[in-house]
Each structure stands twice: as C-alpha cells, then as structure tokens.
Amino acid sequence: MMLKGKKGIISGALDESSIAWKVAERCHEEGAIFTLTNAPMAMRMGKINELGEKCNSKIVGADLTLVEDIENLYDESLNELSGKVDFILHSVGMSPNVRKKKEYGDLNYEWLNKTLDVSAISFHKMLQVAEKKEVLNDWSSSVALSYIAAQRTFPFYSDMAEAKSLLESIARSYGYRLGKLNKSRVNTISQSPTITTAGSGISGFQSFFNYAEKMSPLGNATADECADYCIFLFSDLSKKITMQNLFHDGGFSSTGISEDIIDDFS
Ligand SMILES: NC(=O)c1ccc[n+]([C@@H]2O[C@H](COP(=O)([O-])OP(=O)(O)OC[C@H]3O[C@@H](n4cnc5c(N)ncnc54)[C@H](O)[C@@H]3O)[C@@H](O)[C@H]2O)c1
Numbered sequence: 001m002m003l004k005g006k007k008g009i010i011s012g013a014l015d016e017s018s019i020a021w022k023v024a025e026r027c028h029e030e031g032a033i034f035t036l037t038n039a040p041m042a043m044r045m046g047k048i049n050e051l052g053e054k055c056n057s058k059i060v061g062a063d064l065t066l067v068e069d070i071e072n073l074y075d076e077s078l079n080e081l082s083g084k085v086d087f088i089l090h091s092v093g094m095s096p097n098v099r100k101k102k103e104y105g106d107l108n109y110e111w112l113n114k115t116l117d118v119s120a121i122s123f124h125k126m127l128q129v130a131e132k133k134e135v136l137n138d139w140s141s142s143v144a145l146s147y148i149a150a151q152r153t154f155p156f157y158s159d160m161a162e163a164k165s166l167l168e169s170i171a172r173s174y175g176y177r178l179g180k181l182n183k184s185r186v187n188t189i190s191q192s193p194t195i196t197t198a199g200s201g202i203s204g205f206q207s208f209f210n211y212a213e214k215m216s217p218l219g220n221a222t223a224d225e226c227a228d229y230c231i232f233l234f235s236d237l238s239k240k241i242t243m244q245n246l247f248h249d250g251g252f253s254s255t256g257i258s259e260d261i262i263d264d265f266s
Pocket residue numbers: 011012013014015017018019020038039042062063064065090091092093094118145146147190191192193194195196197198199200
C-alpha cells in the first residue's frame with residue numbers, strides 16, 4: 001500500500017483506455033483516496049461513473065481552462081476528502097487544429113490558443129489556484145503527462161508540440177515556486193505513444209506507435225506501466241524528484257536507431 005493515507009485529485013479519465021483511468025485504479029489499489037474530475041462534455045458520456053463506483057470516488061465536473069471551475073473542484077474535493085491533497089494528476093490534452101486536420105502551415109490561431117489553454121495553461125491554472133487556496137500538503141506531488149514532441153519534431157503532432165513544450169516549462173517554473181513554498185513537487189512524465197481516445201486522434205498514430213515500439217529497446221511503455229510510474233511519483237519514495245521531465249518510453253528518447261528499424265530497410 002504505497003499511497004496509504006494519501007489524498008488526491010485525478011483529472012482526465014474518459015474511458016478505460018485513458019491513462020488517467022489506469023492511474024485511478026492503481027491509486028485505489030495502493031490505498032489512496034481521491035476525487036475524479038473531467039470536462040462537462042466527458043461527464044455526459046457517463047463512463048466515468050463506473051470508475052467512480054469502482055474507486056469509491058466522488059466525481060466533480062470541471063472545465064480546467066476555467067479558474068472558477070478549478071476553485072469549485074478544490075472546494076468540493078477538500079470537503080469530500082476532509083483535508084488538503086497530497087497529489088494531483090493533470091492528464092488533459094486536446095487540439096482543435098489536430099482534430100479538424102488543420103496543417104501546421106495553416107493553423108487557426110484561435111484554435112492554437114485553445115490547444116495551449118486546454119493542454120498546458122490549465123496545468124498552471126490548477127497549480128496557481130492550488131497555491132492561492134492552500135490546497136497542497138507539504139511534500140505534495142503534481143504530475144502532468146507530456147510527449148517527446150516537446151523536444152523533437154513529429155510532424156503530425158502539430159500544435160500539440162508547442163503545448164507540450166509549454167507544459168514542461170510550467171512544471172519547471174511552478175516546481176521551483178512550490179518547492180520553496182512547502183516542499184511540493186511538480187514533474188511531467190513523457191510517455192510513449194499509447195492507444196487512447198486522445199492518442200488515436202492524431203493522424204498516422206498507428207504507424208508511429210509501431211515505429212516507437214521498434215525503436216525502443218524495451219518496447220513502448222503501456223498505460224498500466226505509466227500508472228505504476230505515477231504511483232512512484234506520488235509516493236514518498238520520490239521525495240526529492242522535482243522540476244523534471246521524466247521519459248517513460250522504453251528507451252526511445254536515447255536511441256538513435258535500432259536493429260529492428262535497420263532490418264526494415266535492408
Ligand atoms: N495517448 C498517447 O499517445 C499519449 C502519449 C503521451 C502523452 N499523452 C498525454 O496524456 C494525457 C491523457 O491523454 P490520454 O491519451 O489518456 O487520452 P484521453 O482522451 O483518454 O484523455 C484526455 C482527457 O482530457 C480531457 N479534457 C479535454 N479537454 C478538457 C478540459 N477543457 N477540461 C478538463 N478535461 C479536459 C478529456 O475529456 C479526456 O478525459 C494527455 O495530456 C496526452 O497528451 C498521451
């Protein structure tokens with residue numbers, strides 16, 4: 001029971017393929033109590049209620065681009081959990097440009113703002129409201145999910161690359177601030193391609209999933225394995241890890257080329 005006595009908030013569980021869904025299941029197994037949150041649209045799908053029952057968790061609707069929704073999320077969560085929180089998972093991403101297949105050279109700038117707001121600035125908003133409302137216990141751990149397109153170009157990832165760069169930068173800047181404030185930690189996990197609703201919305205996803213699988217000596221990291229990593233980062237075993245972007249990708253980020261890929265070209 002690595003998270004016994006810990007309290008948290010988990011965003012982004014849409015259905016059983018969501019990374020956040022797996023994280024919630026694992027947190028429950030490890031003895032944590034937490035609330036679940038998602039955007040009102042996702043709540044209407046209703047799937048998240050199953051997860052709520054399974055984990056004995058209250059579900060609080062919140063559009064994480066709206067400060068007032070986040071304030072309400074924290075009020076309801078602290079009330080439900082009878083106290084401040086030890087961990088927060090940000091597992092939220094969406095690009096209207098990617099969704100509507102707008103090319104990188106033809107971005108709709110209103111949509112770009114939306115991409116950045118939903119996928120990155122929402123993390124800043126969660127942390128800023130958490131600081132102002134004093135919702136974080138000492139040594140709390142906040143984690144957001146990123147992708148290596150923040151460092152290297154993956155053409156089909158389009159403006160989500162900018163969002164991930166910003167997300168990782170926010171984790172560093174806010175990690176410094178919260179570390180000084182009350183020893184709270186902030187990190188991003190740079191996860192392998194994973195077959196989920198958001199993942200498979202990217203065109204050519206299956207091909208770059210297969211490519212990453214062949215490039216990584218350990219193969220792609222699954223959503224379940226990502227959940228295990230989150231448990232470690234929420235636990236006291238990772239107390240001095242902060243302001244990091246942590247690759248969880250089976251070795252992909254350090255591999256130049258693999259024998260499997262060479263074989264494909266021979
Ligand atoms: N799937 C992958 O290949 C992959 C790889 C690396 C990182 N990630 C990241 O993991 C995170 C989770 O994605 P996933 O793959 O589990 O897909 P997912 O579609 O299951 O999760 C995305 C979630 O974001 C929520 N969301 C969208 N707009 C929101 C808003 N305004 N307010 C609150 N919630 C909102 C959706 O309802 C959904 O639950 C994302 O940040 C994604 O970029 C995914």
